[in-house]
Structure formats: C-alpha cells, structure tokens
Amino acid sequence: MTTEEEAVRRAWQEWHQQRLDVVRAPYGPLSVTGTHWLAGADAEGRLADVPGRWFPSGDGVRVHADILEGLVHRGEPLVGGVLLVPDADDPAATRLAHGERRWELLRREGEWAVRVHDPDAAARRAFSGVRTTPFDPRWALRGTFRPYGERRTVRVANADGRERGLELAGSVEFVLPGGGSAGLRVSSVGSGALWAVFADATSGGTSCRFRFLRTGVPAGDGGVTVDFNRSTLPPCAFSDHFLCPFPPPGNTLGVPVPAGERDVA
Structure with missing residues (x-):
C-alpha cells in the first residue's frame, strides 16, 4: 500500500469514527x-x-x-x-x-x-453500532457533475408516508468499478457540495432500503469524487420520526454497491 493509499484509508477511518460520534450524540x-x-x-x-x-x-x-x-x-x-x-x-x-x-x-x-x-x-x-463495509478504494470514483440549466423539483415519497418536493440541481456521472456508466440525480446544499438519495441492488436486503451520499464541491470542470465508502444511512434508519425522502426516479442503481454504511447493528 502506498503512502497516499494509507492516507486515504486513514482519512476514511477518521470520518467513520466522527460519523459514529454524531449518530450516538445526546441530541443526535x-x-x-x-x-x-x-x-x-x-x-x-x-x-x-x-x-x-x-x-x-x-x-x-x-x-x-x-x-x-x-x-x-x-x-x-x-x-x-x-x-x-x-x-x-x-x-x-x-x-x-x-x-x-x-x-x-x-x-x-x-x-x-x-x-x-x-x-x-x-x-x-439500545444502540450498538452501524454495520459498515470496510473501506474499498475501488468505490471511491471520479465523477462529473452536469448541472441542469435550472433547478428542477420532483415529487417523491417520504418516510412518513407523505409525498414532498425534492429539488435537484443536476446529475453526477461516473464509471462503476466493474465497468459500465452510471449516474445519480443530485441536490445542491448551501456550500455547493452535492447530495444524493440512492438505492442499489443490495437495498432492502443486505443494506438499508436507501442511503444518502454526499460529495465535496465540484471543481470548475465539474469533476467530483463520488465515494460510496462514505454513503450513510438516512436519519429514518435511526428513528421513525424523520421525514427522509426516498430516491427520485433514476437513482436506483441496478448493481450492488458493497460499500459504506449498511444498516443499524
């Protein structure tokens, strides 16, 4: 393992520990x-x-x-x-x-x-942890953000049984580890970073029915890291009283994504 690979893995381990601290915080x-x-x-x-x-x-x-x-x-x-x-x-x-x-x-x-x-x-x-797949560098992908000309809103079901609008800023395209192109429709948060709600072939089986994925701010040419190792459980996985949106149309990947948080232990 190269020094760079070790640094990336160590950064993920620190992120994972910080994530657990947030989940089990007194007001998490x-x-x-x-x-x-x-x-x-x-x-x-x-x-x-x-x-x-x-x-x-x-x-x-x-x-x-x-x-x-x-x-x-x-x-x-x-x-x-x-x-x-x-x-x-x-x-x-x-x-x-x-x-x-x-x-x-x-x-x-x-x-x-x-x-x-x-x-x-x-x-x-009662919390005992989050089942999480060990870091796999193959799932830290390079992607390209393609913004829409103007933001779009789609209606999606939410975890509380109601349907609400989900504002989308564009899509992120990437190549899967086994080959083949894929993409996710994404929202933009205040900092300019991107956020997606997605499902994959493991959803509802070996992982939660859907997960969240956040990225950094895209570069000027649209380049962005799509690191599925940092995909997280939605808040509604921890409490039934959250309103989490389900994946919008087009955000269910047809392949397994064996990376990131899987389910509550």
Missing part, C-alpha cells in the same frame, strides 16, 4: 422521539404530549407558556410568549428545552412541526 438522530405537526394542534394551540401553546406566525412560530410548563429558551424559563424564527447562523433560535429534552422547529413546504430530542430515548440506549 437516535434521540428523536417525536415530530408533531402544528396543523394538528387544537384551537388553543396545544399538541398532545407537548408543553406550551404553539401558533404559526409569519416566518416563525410563537410559543406561549407559563412557569409550570417548564419550557426554557436560551437558558431562561419561558414565561409568556416568544417568537421563534429560523436563523441559519443561530440554531438555538428555534430551540426550547424541557428538562434534558430539546424541542426544535422544522418546516416543510410551508408547514411547521416541532421535533423532540430526548437523550434518554430507548433507541439511543
């Missing part, structure tokens, strides 16, 4: 115990098993509570009301605490929900 995906849609609140803004009263208000949500309900905002007891407005630079802007639990807002297609994180969740206590 294993801690999610509920997602409550504000559309289901009663006339007083109350949700089952959720303290306070919750009301959509413009670009945010107004929450009312009294001292006995035990909600805390930015370290101070919430008495009266507060408007929670999403701020990309300040995640705490839409968080409330209730003992060790954390309540945070999310929005999908104009609908608000409050998600509950509990460090003492049964799934987190």
